[in-house]
Amino acid sequence: MDLDTVREVVLARDRADLAQVGAGSAVLAGGTFLFSEPHDQLHRLVDITTLGWTPLLERSDGLEIAATCTLAEFAGARPGRELGAPTLRPEWPGTALFAQSCRALLASHKIWRTATVGGNVCLSLPAGAVLGALVALDATAVIWPRGGGERRIPLRDFVTGPGENILATGAVVRSFLVPTASLLARTSFRKIALAPLGRSGAVVMGRREVSGRCAITVTASTVRPVVLDFSAVPTAFDLEAALVELEPDIWFDDPHGAPDWRKHVTGLLAGEVAAELRRSS
Numbered sequence: 001m002d003l004d005t006v007r008e009v010v011l012a013r014d015r016a017d018l019a020q021v022g023a024g025s026a027v028l029a030g031g032t033f034l035f036s037e038p039h040d041q042l043h044r045l046v047d048i049t050t051l052g053w054t055p056l057l058e059r060s061d062g063l064e065i066a067a068t069c070t071l072a073e074f075a076g077a078r079p080g081r082e083l084g085a086p087t088l089r090p091e092w093p094g095t096a097l098f099a100q101s102c103r104a105l106l107a108s109h110k111i112w113r114t115a116t117v118g119g120n121v122c123l124s125l126p127a128g129a130v131l132g133a134l135v136a137l138d139a140t141a142v143i144w145p146r147g148g149g150e151r152r153i154p155l156r157d158f159v160t161g162p163g164e165n166i167l168a169t170g171a172v173v174r175s176f177l178v179p180t181a182s183l184l185a186r187t188s189f190r191k192i193a194l195a196p197l198g199r200s201g202a203v204v205m206g207r208r209e210v211s212g213r214c215a216i217t218v219t220a221s222t223v224r225p226v227v228l229d230f231s232a233v234p235t236a237f238d239l240e241a242a243l244v245e246l247e248p249d250i251w252f253d254d255p256h257g258a259p260d261w262r263k264h265v266t267g268l269l270a271g272e273v274a275a276e277l278r279r280s281s
């Protein structure tokens with residue numbers, strides 16, 4: 001839809017242009033959310049897709065995913081497959097979560113080609129499955145504060161509630177760093193929704209590292225992504241104990257699922273994820 005209060009669209013060419021992000025202006029990435037509803041408080045958009053960031057970059061300590069990486073590039077980045085980006089290593093089974101999380105979104109292929117990984121994270125919706133996948137892979141967010149410099153925070157600490165996060169006014173998310181240990185990890189993914197193609201009611205993703213360390217990440221059913229850490233794949237008893245300890249108001253309530261249903265199905269899906277990770281040794 002037209003945003004008729006917007007008077008200026010800045011095509012960012014370098015970091016200095018990002019100084020124009022602030023009160024009354026917003027970062028424009030894929031625009032699939034920004035152009036889907038009115039934002040009367042906005043008079044300027046700063047387009048970051050013109051910055052030319054490489055979508056996926058292999059590093060000595062893992063993989064860097066640019067905030068502007070589209071969902072299509074993210075989902076298509078499978079081991080051995082080239083997409084104008086480095087071929088992902090065949091020994092990186094952890095990247096299986098990339099495509100699985102994109103498929104969990106209630107979004108068409110048209111959205112996939114435009115929407116970005118950074119936009120999904122910054123929107124911080126409970127149904128943000130790409131956000132959930134990066135949390136499940138223990139990613140770090142690289143943030144460019146308005147005044148300069150760089151801040152890195154574990155992505156698991158980024159979201160504070162439905163549609164809320166720690167990003168300060170004027171700050172821009174540059175990228176996400178996925179550590180090698182997560183890329184080498186075995187993963188498992190489960191999703192449930194009230195309707196076959198409906199918005200996710202619960203999504204559970206598991207990661208078992210070569211060291212044996214295991215993390216079960218819950219999203220969609222909770223108001224923010226929740227990570228349960230274990231030194232090994234948890235037993236059904238340990239998993240249930242960890243879920244019971246979560247604060248009662250963590251369970252999300254909207255037309256896509258009642259909190260008690262979400263809590264129940266999360267327990268079932270988490271049990272399946274743990275069982276699959278146990279079998280994949």
Ligand SMILES: Cc1cc2nc3c(=O)[nH]c(=O)nc-3n(C[C@H](O)[C@H](O)[C@H](O)COP(=O)(O)OP(=O)(O)OC[C@H]3O[C@@H](n4cnc5c(N)ncnc54)[C@H](O)[C@@H]3O)c2cc1C
Pocket residue numbers: 026027028029030031032033034035036048067068104105106107108111114115116117118119120121122123125126127128129171172173174199200
């Ligand atoms: C039909 C449809 C279905 C959808 N289904 C889902 C779904 O199931 N789950 C879900 O989570 N979302 C869903 N969305 C919402 C949205 O499309 C996705 O979350 C998408 O990933 C957002 O990415 P974008 O690049 O289009 O973000 P944009 O619309 O460009 O931006 C979204 C927000 O993030 C901010 N932003 C973007 N990038 C940055 C950055 N690098 N740094 C700082 N701020 C930034 C923007 O200012 C804006 O506030 C859906 C949208 C549509 C239209």
